[in-house]
Amino acid sequence: MRKKDESKNGAIYESTVQLVLEKGLAGVTMCDISKAAGIATGTLYIYFSNKEALMNKVFNICRKESASFYLNDYSPLDPFDVGFRKIFNNIVTYRLQHFEKFIFLEQCYHSPFITEDVRKDSLKYLNPIFDLLQKGKDDHIIKDLDDALLLGYIIGSVNEVIKKAHYGNKSLDHKKIAQLYQLCYDGILA
Amino acid sequence: MRKKDESKNGAIYESTVQLVLEKGLAGVTMCDISKAAGIATGTLYIYFSNKEALMNKVFNICRKESASFYLNDYSPLDPFDVGFRKIFNNIVTYRLQHFEKFIFLEQCYHSPFITEDVRKDSLKYLNPIFDLLQKGKDDHIIKDLDDALLLGYIIGSVNEVIKKAHYGNKSLDHKKIAQLYQLCYDGILA
DNA sequence: AAGTAAAATGAATAAATATTCATTAATTTT
DNA sequence: AAAATTAATGAATATTTATTCATTTTACTT
Numbered sequence: 405m406r407k408k409d410e411s412k413n414g415a416i417y418e419s420t421v422q423l424v425l426e427k428g429l430a431g432v433t434m435c436d437i438s439k440a441a442g443i444a445t446g447t448l449y450i451y452f453s454n455k456e457a458l459m460n461k462v463f464n465i466c467r468k469e470s471a472s473f474y475l476n477d478y479s480p481l482d483p484f485d486v487g488f489r490k491i492f493n494n495i496v497t498y499r500l501q502h503f504e505k506f507i508f509l510e511q512c513y514h515s516p517f518i519t520e521d522v523r524k525d526s527l528k529y530l531n532p533i534f535d536l537l538q539k540g541k542d543d544h545i546i547k548d549l550d551d552a553l554l555l556g557y558i559i560g561s562v563n564e565v566i567k568k569a570h571y572g573n574k575s576l577d578h579k580k581i582a583q584l585y586q587l588c589y590d591g592i593l594a
Numbered sequence: 595m596r597k598k599d600e601s602k603n604g605a606i607y608e609s610t611v612q613l614v615l616e617k618g619l620a621g622v623t624m625c626d627i628s629k630a631a632g633i634a635t636g637t638l639y640i641y642f643s644n645k646e647a648l649m650n651k652v653f654n655i656c657r658k659e660s661a662s663f664y665l666n667d668y669s670p671l672d673p674f675d676v677g678f679r680k681i682f683n684n685i686v687t688y689r690l691q692h693f694e695k696f697i698f699l700e701q702c703y704h705s706p707f708i709t710e711d712v713r714k715d716s717l718k719y720l721n722p723i724f725d726l727l728q729k730g731k732d733d734h735i736i737k738d739l740d741d742a743l744l745l746g747y748i749i750g751s752v753n754e755v756i757k758k759a760h761y762g763n764k765s766l767d768h769k770k771i772a773q774l775y776q777l778c779y780d781g782i783l784a
Numbered sequence: 785a786a787g788t789a790a791a792a793t794g795a796a797t798a799a800a801t802a803t804t805c806a807t808t809a810a811t812t813t814t
Numbered sequence: 815a816a817a818a819t820t821a822a823t824g825a826a827t828a829t830t831t832a833t834t835c836a837t838t839t840t841a842c843t844t
Contacts, residue, residue: 406819406820406821406822407820407821408820408821409821409822412821412822443822443823444822444823444824445823445824446822446823446824446825447821447822447823447824450820450821450822
């Protein structure tokens with residue numbers, strides 16, 4: 405029997421994410437996706453039973469990929485400040501290098517395509533980051549605040565600054581990123 | 595001749611914003627909106643020439659309303675710390691009291707419904723805030739950084755924390771808001 | 785109170801989009 | 815190399831949704 409061309413999975417995934425960046429979640433059709441992926445529309449339905457399943461799958465892949473990216477080069481044995489800097493830079497770098505995936509994830513968050521339970525277990529991927537924050541609190545380096553508050557504060561400011569820069573056609577050089585780091589770091593310090 | 599019932603404008607506006615919160619921008623139909631507003635579908639087209647026009651109008655109203663809300667009780671004569679605290683609290687309060695409008699604005703930002711030029715002149719509404727930041731910089735109270743960076747940092751962290759709290763069903767009490775304020779304020783201090 | 789002009793209606797139509805399926809192409813097995 | 819099996823196709827169909835329009839209702843004018 406003939407095998408599925410597994411490279412198509414990747415092409416569908418890349419196309420979906422790219423098109424959502426260009427046209428928004430509301431504006432992307434199955435036809436658009438198949439054209440961009442270089443396959444027939446019917447073929448999409450061999451790989452995914454419908455549009456909702458496709459979006460959920462792509463959402464899951466992006467989510468896992470991003471969470472894993474955040475931990476690049478990080479070790480739980482790193483001292484707090486070293487670990488924090490690594491993870492912060494990874495979060496920024498992921499958003500700059502994979503802007504389309506970053507936006508896709510943001511768009512999905514409020515979409516009817518993404519089912520409740522898929523959305524819910526998002527947090528578990530971030531456990532190593534919560535552990536790092538706990539270490540910082542235990543060592544009295546950072547403020548003893550709720551994890552969600554601390555992480556939301558960091559992630560939110562990074563998201564907004566990167567989006568603003570992108571849509572305002574402003575470059576985000578190393579200097580600006582270092583400044584953003586300093587803003588965030590000074591904020592969390594005890 | 596018969597007059598247009600101006601209250602319908604408001605009903606359409608409220609319904610649209612509420613439905614986008616519930617179903618996402620991608621999931622809202624003209625039929626949904628008319629039903630929720632208590633009017634016939636055809637009537638929508640008396641008030642707005644099409645869906646895109648409707649969304650742009652609602653977007654504009656929300657945008658203006660929010661920007662004006664941010665300046666409640668604020669005077670350009672306020673000392674930096676007083677003014678900053680007022681505006682920060684207004685930004686938070688708007689998002690909590692008008693969560694559906696906050697989400698609508700966020701959703702629109704990446705939507706094909708909102709035309710480029712409508713999106714572009716968003717910044718002008720925020721001029722008083724930029725002036726306040728300038729004062730803080732001139733007085734050497736806060737870091738001398740780019741306006742977009744400073745505001746993005748503040749707005750982004752507020753957005754994310756409020757969204758996380760809402761979707762995680764966690765309450766955001768006065769204590770947490772004060773802690774978020776402290777994070778942001780400590781971050782920008784020179 | 786009759787005339788009239790615009791508002792409002794909602795069923796009908798048009799347009800866009802998701803999904804199916806009969807057919808063809810490719811790959812593996814025997 | 816023929817048979818078997820699944821992948822791939824894309825035109826056709828089904829479905830959903832935007833938009834129109836013939837008709838009715840409402841409120842103002844004379």
